[in-house]
Amino acid sequence: MKYEAVIGLEVHAQMLTETKIFCRCSTKFGSEPNTQTCPVCIGMPGVLPVLNKKALEFTIKTGLAMKCKISSYSRFARKNYFYPDLPKGYQISQYELPVCEQGHVEIVVDSEVKKIGITRIHMEEDAGKNIHESSPPKAGGGNYSFVDLNRAGVPLMEIVSEPDITRPREAVEYMKKLRAILRYLGVCDGNMEQGSLRCDANVSVRPAGQDGLGVKTEIKNLNSFKFVEKALEYEIERQIKILKEGGKIIQETRLWNSERGITESMRTKEEAHDYRYFPEPDLVPIMAEHQLIDEIKKSLPELPDAKRKRFVSEHGLPEYDADMMTSEKSLADWFEEVVRLGGQPKAVSNWIMGDLMRLLNEENKPFEDCSLKPKQLVDMLRLIDKGTISGKIAKTVFEEMYKTGKDAESIVREKGLVQISDAGEIEKIVDDVIAKNSKEVARYRSGEEKLIGFFVGHVMKLTKGKANPQLVNELLKKKLS
Ligand SMILES: [Zn+2]
Numbered sequence: 001m002k003y004e005a006v007i008g009l010e011v012h013a014q015m016l017t018e019t020k021i022f023c024r025c026s027t028k029f030g031s032e033p034n035t036q037t038c039p040v041c042i043g044m045p046g047v048l049p050v051l052n053k054k055a056l057e058f059t060i061k062t063g064l065a066m067k068c069k070i071s072s073y074s075r076f077a078r079k080n081y082f083y084p085d086l087p088k089g090y091q092i093s094q095y096e097l098p099v100c101e102q103g104h105v106e107i108v109v110d111s112e113v114k115k116i117g118i119t120r121i122h123m124e125e126d127a128g129k130n131i132h133e134s135s136p137p138k139a140g141g142g143n144y145s146f147v148d149l150n151r152a153g154v155p156l157m158e159i160v161s162e163p164d165i166t167r168p169r170e171a172v173e174y175m176k177k178l179r180a181i182l183r184y185l186g187v188c189d190g191n192m193e194q195g196s197l198r199c200d201a202n203v204s205v206r207p208a209g210q211d212g213l214g215v216k217t218e219i220k221n222l223n224s225f226k227f228v229e230k231a232l233e234y235e236i237e238r239q240i241k242i243l244k245e246g247g248k249i250i251q252e253t254r255l256w257n258s259e260r261g262i263t264e265s266m267r268t269k270e271e272a273h274d275y276r277y278f279p280e281p282d283l284v285p286i287m288a289e290h291q292l293i294d295e296i297k298k299s300l301p302e303l304p305d306a307k308r309k310r311f312v313s314e315h316g317l318p319e320y321d322a323d324m325m326t327s328e329k330s331l332a333d334w335f336e337e338v339v340r341l342g343g344q345p346k347a348v349s350n351w352i353m354g355d356l357m358r359l360l361n362e363e364n365k366p367f368e369d370c371s372l373k374p375k376q377l378v379d380m381l382r383l384i385d386k387g388t389i390s391g392k393i394a395k396t397v398f399e400e401m402y403k404t405g406k407d408a409e410s411i412v413r414e415k416g417l418v419q420i421s422d423a424g425e426i427e428k429i430v431d432d433v434i435a436k437n438s439k440e441v442a443r444y445r446s447g448e449e450k451l452i453g454f455f456v457g458h459v460m461k462l463t464k465g466k467a468n469p470q471l472v473n474e475l476l477k478k479k480l481s
Helices: 052-064 168-185 225-243 288-297 305-316 319-325 329-340 347-363 374-386 393-403 408-415 423-436 436-447 449-462 470-481
Strands: 003-014 076-080 090-094 100-110 112-125 130-135 143-148 155-161 198-207 217-223 252-257 262-268
Touching: 003 168, 052 100, 052 112, 052 155, 052 168, 052 288, 090 112, 100 168, 100 305, 112 168, 112 262, 155 305, 168 198, 168 225, 168 305, 198 225, 217 225, 217 262, 217 449, 225 262, 225 449, 305 319, 305 329, 319 329, 319 347, 329 347, 329 374, 347 374, 347 393, 374 393, 374 408, 393 408, 423 449, 423 470, 436 449, 436 470, 449 470
Parallel strands: 217 252
Antiparallel strands: 003 155, 003 198, 076 090, 100 112, 112 155, 130 143, 198 217, 252 262
């Protein structure tokens, strides 16, 4: 029997507000523990939370960008559970009345566009952080647990998808798309290492073609694209194996163990009623005015999906390239600037996806820190078009431009990289190569035409890659025939 997976993701995105969601404490990352706290966020009795308006605006903005309906009436709820990093004994979240519902985003997998539904986007506060340490014998030994409440009350958006995802790769593309949209909007920095974007994945399997859903498990706190993909691949296989052996899947929460490459049971899954949700009595319901929603709508930038479509229609890029070029706003702007200055779009996207991405990755740099200027690439492309340098030499020039910041022309001049397009000069070398390789010449003449590559390689080697490849080919074919 063949099985298929059904995947739904709950993504937590930390909002880029300066202060927490219900108090004025700073949200800055990396400060000394418990220095960004106050009676509200450490849960003292008698305090009153007040909603951060920016958090509401960011959530509406995100909802509009993901084509959601914005509720004219929503409210907060208490989600009750006990854990040492949650001083109030409940988390203020949203339950039956979230701010945004019924949206979607588009992803591109294998050059095909797929729509992934968004069930809801709601606001909630983050919890603190527990740290478990053993102190060295010199300091008295023993095990200690600490709690840092700097993160308690930091505003989060929880973005819940419909179970429209069927493959781990789609889950990764979906996560990447959410991250791109959030970063375009400036509502979340998308920094997964610092936990500003993390994901819980619900996954179940069922016999292919069947309508009903299988029993699902939830994998908690996946904080990199790689972990999302690996954990889902493992979990899908694990469930299929159990079912094939006649076993049953237990509804539970599991954790991804990245060192062992497996998911492990953490606890049996709570149901919503275990949390005893009830409306938060300390906060008034939210009634977002049309005027506010309209204003936010007007402030939306061109988003990744719209940009991708435009790059296909306006610049003639393939779907895959357009998706890559629009994955970051800084990258999309850079690409369009090169094109505006006269670069041929497909050539530009090839240079970006190939050499530029490689060089940035080697330094672990995000695109926004790219120091290469659009004009440098355009000037280099012109040198290729004019035949001054070959495509092969251009790779050397490109790397040199990236590393030194110099323009292509000076690099070509200084390093003597100008392409040899003088037929006489190339002819001498071609004659030389033919004279020295009589065996191969004989084989070529008896029909082994693929040996042309051997001769081209020799000529290129002798000219340090500077010979005009077209001329080399023409001359060789003439002389060998
Ligand atoms: Zn506070």
